[in-house]
Amino acid sequence: MIDFLKDNIWVFVIVLNYILVISAVTTILFKNINPTKTLSYIMVLVVFPYLGLIVYYFFGQEYRKNKIFNRKNVLNKNVVQKLDREYKLSKSQLHKLDEFLDTKMKLVKLMNNNKNTPVTLKNELQIIKNGKEKFKLLFEDLKQAKHHIHLEYYILKDDHIGTKLIDILCEKASEGIKVRLTFDDVGSKISWKTKRRLKDNGVEFYAFMPVLFPNFTGKMNYRNHRKIAIIDGEIGYVGGINIADAYVNYKDDTTYWRDTHLRIVGEALKPLQVHFLMTWDFVSNSSCDISVELFPNSDVQTTKAVQIAASGPDTDWANIMEAMFVAINTAENYVYVTTPYFIPNDEIVTALQVAAKSGIDVRLLIPKESDSWIAKYATNSYLERLLEAEVRVYRYTKGFIHAKTMVVDDLFSTIGTSNLDYRSFNINFEINALIYNKETSVELKDLFLDDILNSEELSLESWQKRSKYCKLKESYSRLWSPLL
Structure with a gap:
């Protein structure tokens, strides 16, 4: 036998x-x-x-249906349920928004029908260009914290800028401020010495979905791609900038890193806080103590409507992708998109093509050189179809553009962590601020127009002349797009 x-x-x-x-x-x-x-x-x-x-x-497994973690521990809390009722807009408020947004009201209604995405009206917003400006503002806010600091990041390194952050966190925790920190175990690199220092100073921290050998897992896991900072429930940050020296442009001999972030003060902090607490509840593996002190009332009187849209295997729907899809389809004048990785699904490609062929000014800004050659060639495989539909495509030449933004018709804009790629739409945990405000949208549009001055515009005729070898690399890379 x-x-x-x-x-x-x-x-x-x-x-x-x-x-x-x-x-x-x-x-x-x-x-x-x-x-x-x-x-x-x-x-x-x-x-x-x-x-x-x-x-x-x-x-191949559909994690959106087989939930990775249970959100009920947070969502069933009386404090959170009260917030949900508090931010349901009245008919008069919806009418005022409808008068301003017109067709963009479809976006508001879409997100309202998705859980945990209420429209908040009273907010102050500050668009941040690049890491140096972000860290200056963030560190000042962290030093002023009186009650709590909540941080959730895909990449946290204990390099120069990371150590500065850790110094502040340890100092605030030793003062009695509640400091909670979660970082992705694959994206982040923190030494045991740093972890011991955080623990000794009273900083609570957890890695998101720890893996045994993070250097060898690459992206073959569902990762937390979010970048969130919350100070006292009053000030928040969200966008593309992680905690690492690469984002700060310290040295002239390194690749220039162009990125965009958003600082929020106001009512939008409450749903942002809820999303942080859901993650914290999962990583800490314990029932989270949710008190009213985490959700202080805001005295902001500026009217800037914001929805915090989260997406990932923990949500019932692909919220961010759906918001982008509707925004493109309801555009009347222009759609300007910036993304470092453009590996979209057919729905987004079709939406961009149809908008451009309908006479909408559709422009896409991507890096000329990527931090991943396979992602670069996968992105390139989509460009000819867009150029044929008269989408204007620009490639950033000053360095690497990592911003993840969209602006439509001077009315709607979004800044967040989501790329226009398969991973952001289907695999990673992402979070974006959806903004319904002319002033902010125009400012973001001006940033886009400034960025294309440091870019080259592709023409269909010249793009079609690229070599067959190059096209072969693109087709090969595209096959692996779900893994990128």
Whole structure:
């Protein structure tokens, strides 16, 4: 019997593989997902023994339906439920918004129908260009904290700028301020010495979904891509800038990093706080103590409507992608998009094409050089279709543009963590501020127009002349877009 097994070991291995494949294929068929996606996974499972099963395990499962974590511990709290009732707009408030936003009211209604995305009206907003300005403002706000500091970041490094932040956190925690910090275990690099220092000074911190070997996992996990800072429930930050020296442009001989962030004071801090607390409840693995002190009343009188939209495997819908889709489809004059990674789904590509062919001024700004060659070529594979539809495409040449923004018709804009790519739409945990305000939208538009002065515009004729080898690299890279 043992000899028979030895002689036929590979037969048993292959048979076991296809028993598992049949089970996986049956599961995929019952999900009734996109036919192209279904066939792609079936092909990978059948053609690549075991490797196909690994790919399906990491990327084929629908985590939005099989929730990664339970939000009820936070959402069922009386304090949070009261906030939800508090920010339901009256008919008169909706009417005033409707008069200003016109077709953009579809966005407000869409987000209102998604949980935990109330419209807040009284806010002060400050657009921040690049890391140096962000850290100056953030550090000043952190030093003034009186009650609590909440930080949630994809990348936190204990390099020069990271150590400055950690110094402030340790100092505030030693003063008795409640400091809570969570960072993504794959994106961040913090030494054990730094972690010990944080703990010794009373900073509470947790890694998001820890992995054994973060340097080798790459992006083959569902990661927390959010960048959130909240001080005393009164001041908040959200946008593209992580905590690392690369974002600060310290040295002239390093790649210039162009990024955009947002500082918020006002009512929008309350839903932002709720999203932080849901993450904290998950990473700390304990029932979170939610008090009214975390949600102080705001005395801001400036009217700037903001919705905080979160998206990821923890949400019922792809909220941010849906908001961008509706914003593009309701555009009447222009759509200006900045993203470092453009690997979109068919819905976004079609929306951009249709808008451009309808006479809308549609412009896309991406980096000329990326921090990932495979992401660069995957992005390039989409450009010809856009250029054919008369979308104007610019590639940033001054350095690497990492900003994630969209502005539409001087009425709507968004700043946040979400790229226009597969990972942000389907895999990562993301968060964006959706802004309904002319002043802020015009300011963001001016930033976009300033950035394209440091960019090259592509023409369809010249783009079509790129080599067949280049096109082959693009097609190959595009195949791996779900993994980027």
